[in-house]
Amino acid sequence: HIVVGVLSVQGSFREHLDHLNVLFSDMNSAPEYSHYQFSARKVKQPNDLDGLSGIILVGGESTTMSLLLQHSGLFGPLAQLIQSGKIGVWGTCAGLILIANQVTNTKVDLGDCKFRVLGGLDVSIERNSFGRQVDSFTQLLSFQGSRVTSFECVFIRAPVVSGILSEKPSVGTKSSVVAEVFEANHHPVEVLSQVEKDGKTLIVAVRQGHILGTSFHPELVPNYAFHKWFVDEFVLKRSIDA
Numbered sequence: 001h002i003v004v005g006v007l008s009v010q011g012s013f014r015e016h017l018d019h020l021n022v023l024f025s026d027m028n029s030a031p032e033y034s035h036y037q038f039s040a041r042k043v044k045q046p047n048d049l050d051g052l053s054g055i056i057l058v059g060g061e062s063t064t065m066s067l068l069l070q071h072s073g074l075f076g077p078l079a080q081l082i083q084s085g086k087i088g089v090w091g092t093c094a095g096l097i098l099i100a101n102q103v104t105n106t107k108v109d110l111g112d113c114k115f116r117v118l119g120g121l122d123v124s125i126e127r128n129s130f131g132r133q134v135d136s137f138t139q140l141l142s143f144q145g146s147r148v149t150s151f152e153c154v155f156i157r158a159p160v161v162s163g164i165l166s167e168k169p170s171v172g173t174k175s176s177v178v179a180e181v182f183e184a185n186h187h188p189v190e191v192l193s194q195v196e197k198d199g200k201t202l203i204v205a206v207r208q209g210h211i212l213g214t215s216f217h218p219e220l221v222p223n224y225a226f227h228k229w230f231v232d233e234f235v236l237k238r239s240i241d242a
């Protein structure tokens with residue numbers, strides 16, 4: 001049984017659950033998936049994480065989500081699960097902000113609570129990076145290493161990947177053993193898609209091993225290709241390998 005969780009504390013979780021439910025009703029009757037039974041689950045509290053094979057962190061408002069995660073007791077166990085590498089993880093829009101190891105512009109007042117991110121994806125994120133006058137737009141994009149092409153991407157006050165943090169230790173300085181161990185345990189961040197805006201090239205989709213990060217809202221278009229790719233590539237492949 002393959003269960004994919006959708007973080008459901010705030011934001012567009014209903015739309016993601018609807019997408020997964022439509023997709024899973026197809027997959028559950030398809031001969032090529034006859035060995036599996038798929039289902040989607042709302043994640044609102046720590047025990048909802050039990051037995052998941054994948055999780056989607058949805059779009060919405062990242063500071064609100066961060067607060068709600070801290071209050072619900074989900075923050076610690078969810079951060080641990082993401083970093084364990086045991087399940088497929090997809091953060092999209094506000095969800096991408098939450099799974100990043102660094103966020104550059106987070107000047108928000110949350111009272112006694114701090115804006116904290118779960119981390120896991122070794123990138124730096126800039127929030128609301130498309131400027132106020134172009135808060136929202138759509139663009140057709142394709143993704144490196146995936147069969148998803150010409151996907152209509154909806155950007156809503158979207159974040160972008162402003163930097164990739166992980167770097168290989170410089171070989172030859174101390175010992176090549178250090179470099180080898182790093183190599184074996186570390187997946188590089190791969191850029192999957194970029195958009196051109198005002199003469200700048202902005203990274204809007206990346207992957208690092210079991211983690212997928214995207215800036216747009218694939219749950220807002222009636223196209224299930226991106227969700228299917230996440231399930232095939234990040235959830236199912238990992239469960240087979242494990």
Ligand code: GLN
Pocket residue numbers: 058059060061062063092093094095097127128156157158159
């Ligand atoms: N601007 C939002 C934030 O910073 C993200 C936008 C979205 O998820 N559509 O959290």
